[in-house]
Amino acid sequence: MKAKEIEILKNNGIDTLYQLILRYVAISDDEWKYCQSKFSSSYFPKKTMLLDQNQVCDKIFFIASGLLRIYFSDERGEEKTFHFCMENTFATDYESFLKNIPSNFSIQALENSVVIIVTHEMLQSLYVTLRDGEKLGRLITEDYFFMLNEKIKAFYMHSPMERYKAMNIQFPGLMQRVPQYYIASYLNISPVHLSRLKYTLKKKNPNG
Amino acid sequence: MKAKEIEILKNNGIDTLYQLILRYVAISDDEWKYCQSKFSSSYFPKKTMLLDQNQVCDKIFFIASGLLRIYFSDERGEEKTFHFCMENTFATDYESFLKNIPSNFSIQALENSVVIIVTHEMLQSLYVTLRDGEKLGRLITEDYFFMLNEKIKAFYMHSPMERYKAMNIQFPGLMQRVPQYYIASYLNISPVHLSRLKYTLKKKNPNG
Structure with a gap:
């Protein structure tokens, strides 16, 4: 810079x-x-x-x-x-x-x-x-x-899904800026569990 | 009163x-x-x-x-x-x-x-x-x-044992004043687990 x-x-x-x-x-x-x-x-x-x-x-x-x-x-x-x-x-x-x-x-x-x-x-x-x-x-x-x-x-x-949703409200845009294993660690779930949450939400709201 | x-x-x-x-x-x-x-x-x-x-x-x-x-x-x-x-x-x-x-x-x-x-x-x-x-x-x-x-x-x-010890420091004398199932619930462990913690500590320090 x-x-x-x-x-x-x-x-x-x-x-x-x-x-x-x-x-x-x-x-x-x-x-x-x-x-x-x-x-x-x-x-x-x-x-x-x-x-x-x-x-x-x-x-x-x-x-x-x-x-x-x-x-x-x-x-x-x-x-x-x-x-x-x-x-x-x-x-x-x-x-x-x-x-x-x-x-x-x-x-x-x-x-x-x-x-x-x-x-x-x-x-x-x-x-x-x-x-x-x-x-x-x-x-x-x-x-x-x-x-x-x-x-x-x-x-x-709160369930992991609720914590995931709350995180996206508290930190808008974070998912695009941070390695996924940090996100999983923040939510206190495994990276596999995090992928599953994202997949579930995407299936419910494909354009979201 | x-x-x-x-x-x-x-x-x-x-x-x-x-x-x-x-x-x-x-x-x-x-x-x-x-x-x-x-x-x-x-x-x-x-x-x-x-x-x-x-x-x-x-x-x-x-x-x-x-x-x-x-x-x-x-x-x-x-x-x-x-x-x-x-x-x-x-x-x-x-x-x-x-x-x-x-x-x-x-x-x-x-x-x-x-x-x-x-x-x-x-x-x-x-x-x-x-x-x-x-x-x-x-x-x-x-x-x-x-x-x-x-x-x-x-x-x-902290482990349940550490949380139990910290509780006794934060709330001196609490164990004698409160039903044990409230204590277990506060520590987020089962009443059986709480009994086991107390027993372990007593064995280590029989006069404590």
């Missing part, structure tokens, strides 16, 4: 974050100028590791463009995909970040990605400086709480 | 909540007086339903004394215990509460319980009135986010 293209993507990333913040709270021009002076964004080529399992996760990543994967290795060394992080969402191990403890997860770029990095120091300064900083923090935490809550309800209450 | 005993329990409940808030943020005497004027607590005899599945959960319950259980019925009508709520913790379906959507859960008193009830209107007025109201909200939400996060990690990464 050329330097100029990266620069455009970075600026675009900052604008995207601005739009996201506005969905939660009001923010004045001065406040936003302050934010801009704090935020920095980085370009990570496909396959870059942004966090290694057992490392402390000391950053929150806002994905301006690209795609990240959060995963872990189980006791048999098998990789399990925990979450996909698409454009305009955050990726982090929030517990590791807040408690300064080793993470159980790894985070990797599945595509070339432009990511805005938020550190502890930046987050604290936003909480203190923005009039609605704490509120912004609360509302975003609530949204990620909902995400975990859905995940747990899916475990208890 | 006599009226006077209930009154003592209620006051004690308010004090307990005060101590809990102080663990998160500073609060002035005036602010606390304002809170006291807002909070009300209620006595629920054992077996009372505080929330029915499919109802909107429009309250947050702070348990001053007693024990609540959050559970749901699966598609076969079988009850699954999702969470136990002990003294000094909150019980709610936070997603149902915040989004005003029907809850997938029921909440029931497993023991006679004194509970402080927080409504939407009260919560919003706390956010606006307390200097650190939003911060308090964020920090408590973070703690409940951690709880869900642990639950998910337990699903993926």
Whole structure:
């Protein structure tokens, strides 16, 4: 990627974050100028590791463009995909970040990605400086709480087919961007089972 | 229970909540007086339903004394215990509460319980009135986010034995207070499997 293209993507990333913040709270021009002076964004080529399992996760990543994967290795060394992080969402191990403890997860770029990095120091300064900083923090935490809550309800209450359908709603277009074995691992089913689900749906809705 | 005993329990409940808030943020005497004027607590005899599945959960319950259980019925009508709520913790379906959507859960008193009830209107007025109201909200939400996060990690990464041990740390003394089939249901194992876990541990540590 050329330097100029990266620069455009970075600026675009900052604008995207601005739009996201506005969905939660009001923010004045001065406040936003302050934010801009704090935020920095980085370009990570496909396959870059942004966090290694057992490392402390000391950053929150806002994905301006690209795609990240959060995963872990189980006791048999098998990789399990925990979450996909698409454009305009955050990726982090929030517990590791807040408690300064080793993470159980790894985070990797599945595509070339432009990511805005938020550190502890930046987050604290936003909480203190923005009039609605704490509120912004609360509302975003609530949204990620909902995400975990859905995940747990899916475990208890939803069939693999329902989980597959929910995944396609949560991550539109993901199926075309990601190797199928990551998808199967995310759904906690075998790749063969995943093929069968796709086949069943296709038979029901051949033009879908 | 006599009226006077209930009154003592209620006051004690308010004090307990005060101590809990102080663990998160500073609060002035005036602010606390304002809170006291807002909070009300209620006595629920054992077996009372505080929330029915499919109802909107429009309250947050702070348990001053007693024990609540959050559970749901699966598609076969079988009850699954999702969470136990002990003294000094909150019980709610936070997603149902915040989004005003029907809850997938029921909440029931497993023991006679004194509970402080927080409504939407009260919560919003706390956010606006307390200097650190939003911060308090964020920090408590973070703690409940951690709880869900642990639950998910337990699903993926922990054996039934590890989940059993973690439960005993999270809910000290619970084993003596709750029917064993609720415990088995919470651990997502059969009652026979639970007996086997207890037996294995007892053999390893006969005086434990």
